[in-house]
Every structure is written in C-alpha cells, then in structure tokens.
Amino acid sequence: MTYYVVLVLISLAVSTQSLPPRIIASKESICYPFSFVSREEWNARPPKSISTQNLPVPLVVIHHTYIPRACYSQSECSRSMRAMQDTHMITNGWADIGYNFAVGSDGVVYEGRGWNRVGAHAVGYNVNSVGIVLIGDWVSAVPPKHQLDAVKDLINVGIELGYISLDYKLIGHRQVGATECPGEALFNEINKWDRFTHAL
Ligand SMILES: [Zn+2]
Known part of the structure; x- marks a missing residue:
C-alpha cells in the first residue's frame, strides 16, 4: 500500500512536469481536460467491497x-x-458498477470504479486492465466524435498520470469474451486507434 501511494505520488510529480498546463493533478481531485462527473455527483451507491488494481495497467x-x-x-x-x-x-x-469509467454522448466522462480498483467488465482480464464503456448501442452507429474524443483524452490522461502503461494495448471486449460488445460500428472505429491490438 505504501509502495502504491509513493508510486502514485511520483507519477503525479513526474507527470505534472510533462503535462500541458490545462491538466492539473492534485490528491483527490484531478482537473481533467474533459468534463468529469464523480461518483458523488451521479449519486453512486458505495461499493460492497474493493480490490486494489496493480498500476499502471x-x-x-x-x-x-x-x-x-x-x-x-x-x-x-x-x-x-x-x-x-x-x-x-x-x-x-x-x-x-462493473466499469472503471463510462463516457456519455454528452462528451462527459463518468467515474465508475475509477483508476485504482479492479473492475468487473471482462472475465479473466479485469486485473491489469481498465474498462471504459461508451454508453449506448454502437452496433450500427458510430458514437459522436466528442464522445470518442473524451475516451481518447481519458486514456491519454491515464498514461500521463501513470495509471496506464505507455506501451498499453487497446482491445474491444469481444476479443476476450463471447460478446458482440463493443458493437460492430464502434469496434471498427477503435480498430483505427493508436495501440489497437488485433491479438493479445
Ligand atoms: Zn463489454
């Protein structure tokens, strides 16, 4: 636990030097370059239990x-x-809630379990991953650009703050489970993104 706290503090210290000035990290509240709604703000129930994630994922x-x-x-x-x-x-x-984060078609990021907790979103892959859900049915329609941009910004901030590895891999849920998730249209979209990986 001490190691984890030190790691986070070091990550924050390092990242604030390399970050553009619009991103300011402090202990509990992080000023993100996108609109962010915390658990408190969407009136989340408290979790029944917590598993701490190994970072960076x-x-x-x-x-x-x-x-x-x-x-x-x-x-x-x-x-x-x-x-x-x-x-x-x-x-x-x-x-x-299973996901670490959710993003709406309002372009806003909603806090799920957050960065440092193991989620429940991809069986067998919850440890050492961050699960980001785009709220909606994206089988035949692609999400609005500002929704996609918020996901990319969230990932970039995760890297800057030391929560996501620099050499991370990006996948769709269907690559590790029997599901059509994240929908055909969204899956085709993320195929074009940096770090998308066809096979783990
Ligand atoms: Zn899924």
Whole structure:
C-alpha cells in the first residue's frame, strides 16, 4: 500500500512536469481536460467491497452498454449510471458498477470504479486492465466524435498520470469474451486507434 501511494505520488510529480498546463493533478481531485462527473455527483451507491488494481495497467478494454441507450445530458447519463450500478450490484451481485469509467454522448466522462480498483467488465482480464464503456448501442452507429474524443483524452490522461502503461494495448471486449460488445460500428472505429491490438 505504501509502495502504491509513493508510486502514485511520483507519477503525479513526474507527470505534472510533462503535462500541458490545462491538466492539473492534485490528491483527490484531478482537473481533467474533459468534463468529469464523480461518483458523488451521479449519486453512486458505495461499493460492497474493493480490490486494489496493480498500476499502471497494460490493457484498455472498450465496451458499449447496448442498454442503456445513448444519453445526451448529465442528468440522463447519471440516471444510466445508477441503473447500471443497480443491475450490476443487485441483479448480478457484484461489488459495484462493473466499469472503471463510462463516457456519455454528452462528451462527459463518468467515474465508475475509477483508476485504482479492479473492475468487473471482462472475465479473466479485469486485473491489469481498465474498462471504459461508451454508453449506448454502437452496433450500427458510430458514437459522436466528442464522445470518442473524451475516451481518447481519458486514456491519454491515464498514461500521463501513470495509471496506464505507455506501451498499453487497446482491445474491444469481444476479443476476450463471447460478446458482440463493443458493437460492430464502434469496434471498427477503435480498430483505427493508436495501440489497437488485433491479438493479445
Ligand atoms: Zn463489454
């Protein structure tokens, strides 16, 4: 735990030197280069338990929700976050909402389990990965550009702050599970992104 805290502090110290001035990291609150809604702000339930992630993670797994469908405002997306958390905790019996982060079609990043907790989003790959879900059904439609840009910015900040490895691999959920997630259209989109990896 001490090692982890020191690591984070070092990461923050190093990253603030190399970051553009618009990103300012402090202990609990990080000023992100995108709109960010914390758990408190979307009125999350507290987790039933917590597993601490090993950082930095070498893998980014992209998802879509399919349901809930796309949301376009903070109130609508916050409602989607609460609905997913209820399903994951009550119906599925998980410790918390499964994803580490979610991004809405409002271009806003919503905090799920966050950076330093193991998620529940890709069986067998939750440890050592960050799970980012794009809220919506992206089977035939590509998410709006600002939603995609927010995901890319989130990944870049994760690298800058030392939560994601510099040489990370990016994959879609379907590459490690029997699912169509993250949807055909979104999967074709992320195929074009930096660090996308066809085979692990
Ligand atoms: Zn998925």
